[in-house]
Amino acid sequence: MNSESELLNLALNGDRRSLAKILTRIESGFEPTVSVQNPWTLGVTGPPGAGKSTLIGALISKWLKRGEKIAVLAVDPSSPKSGGALLADRIRMQGTESSDSIYIRSIASRNHPGGLSLFIGHMINVLSASGWSRIIIETVGSGQSQTRIVAFADRILLVEGPDRGDIIQAEKAGILELADIVTVNKSDLPNSKLAYNSLNSSLSLNQNNSISTHLVSALNGDGIDDLFSSIEKCPKSTQREIIRQKERLLSLWDSRLLNYHGLNQLLEQLSTGSITLDEAVDMIQ
Ligand SMILES: Nc1nc2c(ncn2[C@@H]2O[C@H](COP(=O)(O)OP(=O)(O)OP(=O)(O)O)[C@@H](O)[C@H]2O)c(=O)[nH]1
Ligand SMILES: [Mg+2]
Numbered sequence: 001m002n003s004e005s006e007l008l009n010l011a012l013n014g015d016r017r018s019l020a021k022i023l024t025r026i027e028s029g030f031e032p033t034v035s036v037q038n039p040w041t042l043g044v045t046g047p048p049g050a051g052k053s054t055l056i057g058a059l060i061s062k063w064l065k066r067g068e069k070i071a072v073l074a075v076d077p078s079s080p081k082s083g084g085a086l087l088a089d090r091i092r093m094q095g096t097e098s099s100d101s102i103y104i105r106s107i108a109s110r111n112h113p114g115g116l117s118l119f120i121g122h123m124i125n126v127l128s129a130s131g132w133s134r135i136i137i138e139t140v141g142s143g144q145s146q147t148r149i150v151a152f153a154d155r156i157l158l159v160e161g162p163d164r165g166d167i168i169q170a171e172k173a174g175i176l177e178l179a180d181i182v183t184v185n186k187s188d189l190p191n192s193k194l195a196y197n198s199l200n201s202s203l204s205l206n207q208n209n210s211i212s213t214h215l216v217s218a219l220n221g222d223g224i225d226d227l228f229s230s231i232e233k234c235p236k237s238t239q240r241e242i243i244r245q246k247e248r249l250l251s252l253w254d255s256r257l258l259n260y261h262g263l264n265q266l267l268e269q270l271s272t273g274s275i276t277l278d279e280a281v282d283m284i285q
Helices: 004-012 016-027 052-065 083-093 117-129 144-150 164-172 192-205 224-233 238-258 263-272 277-283
Strands: 041-046 070-075 102-107 134-140 155-160 181-184 212-215
Touching (some): 004 016, 016 117, 041 144, 052 134, 052 224, 070 117, 117 144, 117 238, 134 144, 164 192, 181 192, 181 224, 192 212, 212 224
Parallel strands (some): 041 134, 041 155, 070 102, 070 134, 155 181, 181 212
16 A cells, blocks of 8 residues: 555646545545645535536536646535536536546545544645646535535635525525625526526625626526636635635634544533533633
């Protein structure tokens, strides 16, 4: 078996098998030291079936034309076994053959009760140092842990289907606060225009005018050019950066607690009343 540093060197020199192995080691706790400058990351989130993977496939075709190398981390794809393959199929369907320039990896969060946050940053760094110039993180936009993962990306695209109820849910869950760009997908279906208008009016009510909104069809390509240029030009928002950093901090904080070796003992002591909550917090390193 290769040592981690050998694997890391091979991965950094472009060997995909070693890259896969090193990402697996990261999932088991390996913390690589790599120097990277500003990885380019995009979080794509939204309700199940909104068309996130199809949309990523459409964006990938455009990045490929610009000579970019695209890596996708698909967190909890609907079917953990086929999720990554599903995206690969979608990309193939669009006639993109440059498989050397695409890397797709599925991650199942259920394998990590302490959360993914401890290693998602390391994965991004290794991918970036290995020459992947566009790193996409796809998560289903439901639940706090998924929102927190997407906060590890520097720009966030929220994808909604033509169902206005989903948009209201996203607003409630605080995902709209994190998003730089919101797109209503499936513009080829009825109601999508209504959903788009309702999104714009709720955003203007919140006076949150810095979010750019789009109406697209990942299926027939309508609106994709505009969406693509919005993503590429996406300005850094200080306000959202603060919210994202807060989410990152909270998820590391939680992970540290959940991975604390004396957690069970601490919980027992709390349950019998032999220590107080304040004392418990002070005991966690
Ligand atoms: N009509 C229409 N269907 C679309 C469009 N984009 C995606 N779909 C369909 O919507 C379904 C879900 O697409 P996915 O890309 O797998 O959606 P997803 O958001 O990645 O789904 P999960 O990862 O399971 O949450 C598929 O049957 C797609 O073909 C679109 O623009 N128009
Ligand atoms: Mg998907």
